[in-house]
Amino acid sequence: MSTPLNRLTKLVGEVADLRHAADLLEWDERVCMPEGGAQVHGEMLATIRRLAHEKLTADAVGEALDQLNGHRGGLDPDSSLSRMIAVTARDYDKATKVPADFVAEQARIVSAAQPAWARARSACSFSIFQPHLEAIIGLKRRYVTFFPSADHPYDVLLDDYEPGMKTADVKAILGTLRPRQVELIRALAERPPIAAAFLHVPYAEQELWAFAVDVITAFGFDWAHGRQDKSVHPFATAFGADDVRMTTRFVEGQPFGLLFGAMHEAGHGLYEQGVSGAHHRTQLEGGASLGVHESQSRLWENLVGRSLPFWEHFFPKLQARFPSQLGGVTLPQFYKGINKVERSLIRVEADEATYNLHVMLRVELEIALVEGGIAVEDLPEAWNSRMQEYLGITPPNDASGVLQDIHWSAGLLGYFATYTLGNLIAAQLWDKFQAIDPARDDQIRRGDFSALRSWLGSEIHQYGRMYQPRELVKRVTGSSIDPEPYLRYLESKYRGIYS
Amino acid sequence: MSTPLNRLTKLVGEVADLRHAADLLEWDERVCMPEGGAQVHGEMLATIRRLAHEKLTADAVGEALDQLNGHRGGLDPDSSLSRMIAVTARDYDKATKVPADFVAEQARIVSAAQPAWARARSACSFSIFQPHLEAIIGLKRRYVTFFPSADHPYDVLLDDYEPGMKTADVKAILGTLRPRQVELIRALAERPPIAAAFLHVPYAEQELWAFAVDVITAFGFDWAHGRQDKSVHPFATAFGADDVRMTTRFVEGQPFGLLFGAMHEAGHGLYEQGVSGAHHRTQLEGGASLGVHESQSRLWENLVGRSLPFWEHFFPKLQARFPSQLGGVTLPQFYKGINKVERSLIRVEADEATYNLHVMLRVELEIALVEGGIAVEDLPEAWNSRMQEYLGITPPNDASGVLQDIHWSAGLLGYFATYTLGNLIAAQLWDKFQAIDPARDDQIRRGDFSALRSWLGSEIHQYGRMYQPRELVKRVTGSSIDPEPYLRYLESKYRGIYS
Numbered sequence: 001m002s003t004p005l006n007r008l009t010k011l012v013g014e015v016a017d018l019r020h021a022a023d024l025l026e027w028d029e030r031v032c033m034p035e036g037g038a039q040v041h042g043e044m045l046a047t048i049r050r051l052a053h054e055k056l057t058a059d060a061v062g063e064a065l066d067q068l069n070g071h072r073g074g075l076d077p078d079s080s081l082s083r084m085i086a087v088t089a090r091d092y093d094k095a096t097k098v099p100a101d102f103v104a105e106q107a108r109i110v111s112a113a114q115p116a117w118a119r120a121r122s123a124c125s126f127s128i129f130q131p132h133l134e135a136i137i138g139l140k141r142r143y144v145t146f147f148p149s150a151d152h153p154y155d156v157l158l159d160d161y162e163p164g165m166k167t168a169d170v171k172a173i174l175g176t177l178r179p180r181q182v183e184l185i186r187a188l189a190e191r192p193p194i195a196a197a198f199l200h201v202p203y204a205e206q207e208l209w210a211f212a213v214d215v216i217t218a219f220g221f222d223w224a225h226g227r228q229d230k231s232v233h234p235f236a237t238a239f240g241a242d243d244v245r246m247t248t249r250f251v252e253g254q255p256f257g258l259l260f261g262a263m264h265e266a267g268h269g270l271y272e273q274g275v276s277g278a279h280h281r282t283q284l285e286g287g288a289s290l291g292v293h294e295s296q297s298r299l300w301e302n303l304v305g306r307s308l309p310f311w312e313h314f315f316p317k318l319q320a321r322f323p324s325q326l327g328g329v330t331l332p333q334f335y336k337g338i339n340k341v342e343r344s345l346i347r348v349e350a351d352e353a354t355y356n357l358h359v360m361l362r363v364e365l366e367i368a369l370v371e372g373g374i375a376v377e378d379l380p381e382a383w384n385s386r387m388q389e390y391l392g393i394t395p396p397n398d399a400s401g402v403l404q405d406i407h408w409s410a411g412l413l414g415y416f417a418t419y420t421l422g423n424l425i426a427a428q429l430w431d432k433f434q435a436i437d438p439a440r441d442d443q444i445r446r447g448d449f450s451a452l453r454s455w456l457g458s459e460i461h462q463y464g465r466m467y468q469p470r471e472l473v474k475r476v477t478g479s480s481i482d483p484e485p486y487l488r489y490l491e492s493k494y495r496g497i498y499s
Numbered sequence: 500m501s502t503p504l505n506r507l508t509k510l511v512g513e514v515a516d517l518r519h520a521a522d523l524l525e526w527d528e529r530v531c532m533p534e535g536g537a538q539v540h541g542e543m544l545a546t547i548r549r550l551a552h553e554k555l556t557a558d559a560v561g562e563a564l565d566q567l568n569g570h571r572g573g574l575d576p577d578s579s580l581s582r583m584i585a586v587t588a589r590d591y592d593k594a595t596k597v598p599a600d601f602v603a604e605q606a607r608i609v610s611a612a613q614p615a616w617a618r619a620r621s622a623c624s625f626s627i628f629q630p631h632l633e634a635i636i637g638l639k640r641r642y643v644t645f646f647p648s649a650d651h652p653y654d655v656l657l658d659d660y661e662p663g664m665k666t667a668d669v670k671a672i673l674g675t676l677r678p679r680q681v682e683l684i685r686a687l688a689e690r691p692p693i694a695a696a697f698l699h700v701p702y703a704e705q706e707l708w709a710f711a712v713d714v715i716t717a718f719g720f721d722w723a724h725g726r727q728d729k730s731v732h733p734f735a736t737a738f739g740a741d742d743v744r745m746t747t748r749f750v751e752g753q754p755f756g757l758l759f760g761a762m763h764e765a766g767h768g769l770y771e772q773g774v775s776g777a778h779h780r781t782q783l784e785g786g787a788s789l790g791v792h793e794s795q796s797r798l799w800e801n802l803v804g805r806s807l808p809f810w811e812h813f814f815p816k817l818q819a820r821f822p823s824q825l826g827g828v829t830l831p832q833f834y835k836g837i838n839k840v841e842r843s844l845i846r847v848e849a850d851e852a853t854y855n856l857h858v859m860l861r862v863e864l865e866i867a868l869v870e871g872g873i874a875v876e877d878l879p880e881a882w883n884s885r886m887q888e889y890l891g892i893t894p895p896n897d898a899s900g901v902l903q904d905i906h907w908s909a910g911l912l913g914y915f916a917t918y919t920l921g922n923l924i925a926a927q928l929w930d931k932f933q934a935i936d937p938a939r940d941d942q943i944r945r946g947d948f949s950a951l952r953s954w955l956g957s958e959i960h961q962y963g964r965m966y967q968p969r970e971l972v973k974r975v976t977g978s979s980i981d982p983e984p985y986l987r988y989l990e991s992k993y994r995g996i997y998s
Contacts, residue, residue, distance in 0.1 A: 040519060
């Protein structure tokens, strides 16, 4: 006899198979696809994403959920079964509220907007992109109307990436961060600049790659269930916990980008590999949110990978691989060099001290666009004046200003805040782990990441999407999402580096 | 207004998208997948193949075909529209005749048979595999009953790989080939053996790879619409004509396997790249049959790639890459070395002169198994006695005899004949091209393959699955599939090599 649970499991299992396949196709597009394959890949992906959507929104899913919801009262609300039903119901409700004609219109608008954005960026001219961005903002305003119960229209956009997060919370967090980070940058700018000539000499890509693999392996990445490749833009993806793929890149003149990129993506990869097998082929697969995911990547990249204890262990190994480049460099020189702060124009090249300011600017502009407090045509001006206010520099053109990121052209609004939330959550986790394991830094100094890895696994990774980010952070740290630990970390780190 | 043609195009377009995705997943499994990913890949593939089957066999497809069939009378029967309708109707009929429970049972039996075959091969013991092969033969006998109008039960199995081909034709072809090829081998065995020490010295894999890429590029392979990777078993696959992927391998001690494997797969790849864009996302995509496909791979690998004119052009280039290995080798020595004939046990390592005998043996045994003329338990004995009769050698154990190929354990019966048909068709095409382009060998001597490539493109490739193999060969060569050209080619080539 088929029970509602059997039926739901089978139906969402198929959705998961299709989602995995679509994610694999996207990985292939970015890592393997020959340039002429774009059309046929687009066709495959469109059909598979559409079928996944059809199957998730099928009446049979709604019926099974209705029957199961009737029984949820008897379940422990923290059990994975109860959570699975709740999360699936939430995904089903969201997916069924968006009409198919809207999805099709969005696909049309975005597929025109992306090449227009690329042309605008090449031509350093926002006006080429402006009508497309206006259409996208119009689209997002229509999207918001499908969820009339939201407190704030921007909540609806946030919720797609950071379930349960509210615009009011984000505004409060940014309000605390902004003055302290602006002040920090201003103070650092008055210190003598750090010299780091070793950052600008040639390094052999293959040797850096091998070193990065050693580091990631020490972190605990399981190569029997994953791989690392090259792509133009580094990313991580997973088809369940058993096949997790990461990429990094080598850019001439920015040698350590390969290494820090690899550590960053390994943070995402370790999260995906750590999700419990019990959630496989359910809606509980994957990470709690983009912000929680980013907390993992930032933790391994920055809190571990740019720390002094880490390099106490790894710097001699790096020197042994690059004797001519690093033989004459001391550990303190190296540590300061890879942490030097620069007021730069481009978010993806920003250091830890300035990164959040880049994000803040975008989030504030997005909220204003959705609220109607700013018009699209005024965006370049608003961007530039905020850059001057926060970082003390003004972009020479729109390409290195308002046009630098792909997100808006891809229809991704509500996404940027997750980068900053990730930084904050990372610092909260870092402090909590230190509190329960005071030997943390000594372990890292020995190149031993097993306690950290296993703590993250049991506190965060295994749960997949069972808990929403705010709830998860509360469970682990006892606190809400809080900018203080991150600000303390930044201020103390840079006080040390810049004396 | 939706016409039956619009509806059919949309429905089979989705089937094509799913087929492309499944083929890409299989490519990924063999080229990229980490070892621990097998289960999740199996799940994705099963769901996508099942959806493709459901969509191809949907009632809506049958209804659109019925309506279109009513109009076919007014169409030129050789038009691609008329052919598309006919081929789709044929695929639909075959797919709908096989019940879902049979497909599921076959999947179960095969998934148990494959590891059993691997265990049997490791243990050199046929008895481990015997009950599984008996189940597979039972399955194939049941499969045959779904197509009661066939003249011979084996016709049904052949038809899946070689549409329209009859067992009686295959028997007649093998009857002509067998004595002449056995006689040729016997005669060559009496000649002094060819010495080719250069085949057994070390070669750098990367240099061989680069040389293979040069050759394939000269053949006309379009790298903007394809790529080449490494895999344990070389293969080619395509997701439409715009993304065509080939693999080759490097085995220590068999250096030129990489090169000839690459040329072989490039033959398949050129075919797929040459299919007309008009057939994209229809049932006319891909090659006419496995045999016609194999005619292309064999043509480029053997008739081109193991010919003297080819090496007149490429040998100096190969010598320049490998001065220490080949500096002292003359062109005639090299040419004879790569064409030396050996009576060996393993099909996939066989040379041109012996290859068909390996295939023949398997086809004869398959037909006898399906007809009931031989029992599974008697297979090792029957295999060994034929090996002695055809090649003059007897396998020392079942692993290098009856257990060497994976095909039967995968449920692939009716497949082997296509290898020999490919050889024969290749020689027929080769002769025909020579007849219309007498400068053929001079072009190859200059490394110019453009006329050959373009002739194959216009005579074979562009049509995709429009014509069945026998019809296609007749159109191009004016003759039915005929072993004489291949026998003449073999006899003349080896007379030259062995004086």
